Amino acid sequence: MSIKIFGHPRCPDCVSLRASIMANEGQISFEGHDISQLEDLHAFMALRDASPAFDRSRKIGDIGIPCIVTESGAVRLDWEEYFREQGFKVVHADAEGPSCSIDGSGC
Numbered sequence: 001m002s003i004k005i006f007g008h009p010r011c012p013d014c015v016s017l018r019a020s021i022m023a024n025e026g027q028i029s030f031e032g033h034d035i036s037q038l039e040d041l042h043a044f045m046a047l048r049d050a051s052p053a054f055d056r057s058r059k060i061g062d063i064g065i066p067c068i069v070t071e072s073g074a075v076r077l078d079w080e081e082y083f084r085e086q087g088f089k090v091v092h093a094d095a096e097g098p099s100c101s102i103d104g105s106g107c
Helices: 014-023 037-052 052-060 079-085
Strands: 002-007 029-034 067-069
Touching: 002 037, 002 079, 014 079, 029 037, 037 052, 037 067
Parallel strands: 002 029
Antiparallel strands: 002 067
């Protein structure tokens, strides 16, 4: 399986997503996009502006990361649910970092 990931290295949920990919021992290949890099941010914003998957994130002030784009092109913000659907392990890394929500409540 191959997915595209949009995230940030200091986002706790993004750290858990990457840890989960590594815990599944090469079963998942990925193309990573760090939104702190201008080119990747531009690609993410184009996706975020166009995809209804981000409607809730926009409404509540979330950035919408981590975001995965599946092989079929589906945009998913519920990466844990997606991993479970695919039969993959989900790992929660002990990562502390700034919140990805404007109100500071979480990612």
